[in-house]
Amino acid sequence: MKYCSECGQPVEQRVPEGDNLPRFVCTACRTIHYQNPKIVAGCIPEWEDRVLLCRRAIEPRRGLWTLPAGFMENGETTEQAAARETWEEAQARVAIDSLYAVVSIPHISQVYMLFRGPLTAPDYQAGTESLEVKLFREDEIPWDEIAFPVIDQVLRKYFDDVRTGTQQSALHVADMVRPMGRR
Amino acid sequence: MKYCSECGQPVEQRVPEGDNLPRFVCTACRTIHYQNPKIVAGCIPEWEDRVLLCRRAIEPRRGLWTLPAGFMENGETTEQAAARETWEEAQARVAIDSLYAVVSIPHISQVYMLFRGPLTAPDYQAGTESLEVKLFREDEIPWDEIAFPVIDQVLRKYFDDVRTGTQQSALHVADMVRPMGRR
Numbered sequence: 001m002k003y004c005s006e007c008g009q010p011v012e013q014r015v016p017e018g019d020n021l022p023r024f025v026c027t028a029c030r031t032i033h034y035q036n037p038k039i040v041a042g043c044i045p046e047w048e049d050r051v052l053l054c055r056r057a058i059e060p061r062r063g064l065w066t067l068p069a070g071f072m073e074n075g076e077t078t079e080q081a082a083a084r085e086t087w088e089e090a091q092a093r094v095a096i097d098s099l100y101a102v103v104s105i106p107h108i109s110q111v112y113m114l115f116r117g118p119l120t121a122p123d124y125q126a127g128t129e130s131l132e133v134k135l136f137r138e139d140e141i142p143w144d145e146i147a148f149p150v151i152d153q154v155l156r157k158y159f160d161d162v163r164t165g166t167q168q169s170a171l172h173v174a175d176m177v178r179p180m181g182r183r
Numbered sequence: 184m185k186y187c188s189e190c191g192q193p194v195e196q197r198v199p200e201g202d203n204l205p206r207f208v209c210t211a212c213r214t215i216h217y218q219n220p221k222i223v224a225g226c227i228p229e230w231e232d233r234v235l236l237c238r239r240a241i242e243p244r245r246g247l248w249t250l251p252a253g254f255m256e257n258g259e260t261t262e263q264a265a266a267r268e269t270w271e272e273a274q275a276r277v278a279i280d281s282l283y284a285v286v287s288i289p290h291i292s293q294v295y296m297l298f299r300g301p302l303t304a305p306d307y308q309a310g311t312e313s314l315e316v317k318l319f320r321e322d323e324i325p326w327d328e329i330a331f332p333v334i335d336q337v338l339r340k341y342f343d344d345v346r347t348g349t350q351q352s353a354l355h356v357a358d359m360v361r362p363m364g365r366r
Contacts, residue, residue, distance in 0.1 A: 001188040005216070008186035008193070018311065021256065033188070037255050038219045039294060072220050073204065077287035077358045078294060099356050102282060102296070104260035111222060111261060113285075128201065171354050173282050175260045 006031045037109040041081035042069020043117030044158055045094050045124075050135040051155070052124055054089045056147055057131045064147035067154070068092075069114065082115045090133045092124035099171055101154045107178040112150050116167065138162070150176055189214045220292040224264035225252020226300030227341055228277050228307075233318035234338070235307055237272045239330055240314045247330035250337070251275075252297065265298045273316045275307035282354055284337045290361040295333050299350065321345070333359055 001024045004011050009028035016023055016032050024033040044067055045052035053065045068089040072081040079096040086094050094117030103112040126133045136142075138159040146152040153176070161167035184207045187194050192211035199206055199215050207216040227250055228235035236248045251272040255264040262279040269277050277300030286295040309316045319325075321342040329335040336359070344350035 003186055003188050003191035005184040005186050005188045005194075008191045010191070011188075034254065035257055036221045037257055037259075039222065071217065072294075074218055074220055074292040075289050076220075077289050078285065078356075079287075079358075080289075099285060099354065102261065102285075104262075106258050106260050106263075109257040111255075171282065173261075175262075 001033060001035075004029060004031055005033065035109075037104075037111055039072040039078065039081070040069050040110050040112045041072045041078050041114075042067050042085050042112070043082045043094055043096060043115045044100060044154070045086055045090065045092055045117050045119050047119045047122050047135055049162070050137050050140075051158070052090055052092060052119065052133060052135050053141070054126070054130040055132040055134075056129065057126070058129050061147035063131065064145050065142050066147040066151050067114065069112065069151075072113075078113050079115060082113070082117065086117060087127070089127045089130050090124045091127050092133070093120045094118060095120055098168060100158065100167070101172045101174070103150050103154070103172075104175045105150060106175065112154075114154055184216060184218075187212060187214055188216065218292075220287075220294055222255040222261065222264070223252050223293050223295045224255045224261050224297075225250050225268050225295070226265045226277055226279060226298045227283060227337070228269055228273065228275055228300050228302050230302045230305050230318055232345070233320050233323075234341070235273055235275060235302065235316060235318050236324070237309070237313040238315040238317075239312065240309070241312050244330035246314065247328050248325055249330040249334050250297065252295065252334075255296075261296050262298060265296070265300065269300060270310070272310045272313050273307045274310050275316070276303045277301060278303055281351060283341070283350070284355045284357070286333050286337070286355075287358045288333060289358065295337075297337055 004026035007029040011024040013022045055065050068086040070085040097116040100116050101114040124133050161170045187209035190212040194207040196205045238248050251269040253268040280299040283299050284297040307316050344353045
């Protein structure tokens with residue numbers, strides 16, 4: 001951020017009075033511009049013993065597989081965001097069920113919120129952000145081609161829970177730290 | 184938003200190519216400025232059969248009681264945000280425990296994430312944003328002076344769960360709609 005979105009004049013970074021963190025503050029109108037983490041909402045689309053994955057048509061990680069998920073929009077609920085993203089990326093309808101994973105990723109200021117989402121029918125196809133959409137049994141998951149570490153971790157946990165029959169009541173609250181040696 | 188935070192020129196509202204919602208787009212550098220919901224992280228600070236509430240020293244709802252909670256900051260986890268807010272508003276240390284409530288409030292684009300947070304000691308005092316901080320048993324809660332409907336709802340649910348002994352394993356995922364007739 002370089003300019004004030006309210007008046008168009010330059011901003012500076014400083015700690016406002018009564019605050020303890022540096023913020024972008026307008027040098028003209030004094031508006032304080034806060035920046036906060038974003039929610040990535042999505043689901044684990046379930047059909048019998050399989051889950052639906054999308055192969056990304058867009059960067060980052062084009063060509064790799066992921067669960068349908070994306071930035072929550074203003075004016076919607078977390079469940080609505082999860083269902084919308086599943087429709088947009090996989091053209092699939094889901095009955096959003098229990099919240100399954102809440103994963104904070106502080107180094108990129110994102111919080112993933114992933115629900116269990118049984119498909120209402122085995123109908124799906126690639127949306128504009130996907131190259132391909134496919135149902136996978138656990139032993140068919142392309143583990144070497146998963147787009148994001150958080151998705152890899154949630155999928156492994158999910159199939160562990162399926163094996164013990166606890167996936168319907170489980171909630172995993174976790175953090176992901178920056179991989180060592182990476183920026 | 185009236186001006187581009189990257190180049191300082193005016194923005195206009197339009198639906199970018201490949202998108203389906205109006206965004207603020209810079210008329211000069213074409214940067215698209217997305218706006219997303221904010222997470223309000225907090226906790227239910229527990230001490231024996233009581234919970235710690237804060238009487239707000241700031242607007243909105245100055246003088247009314249609430250749970251310690253506030254906007255999550257970039258670079259932190261949801262649990263860190265909940266513990267930080269509890270320290271700032273009630274000068275109390277908590278051992279953040281299970282996630283208790285996730286409440287979407289779409290008309291103000293907020294998602295509350297409230298954890299159970301046993302106090303590590305019965306030490307607390309008003310932080311700069313509080314007039315007063317106090318432990319309440321259920322029958323002592325000032326129900327007519329609770330600052331926000333979401334907090335009222337979560338506290339009622341919490342004491343219901345305490346009565347049935349299920350507060351430690353419960354997770355409530357809910358939405359709050361705009362009260363009828365209000366803007």
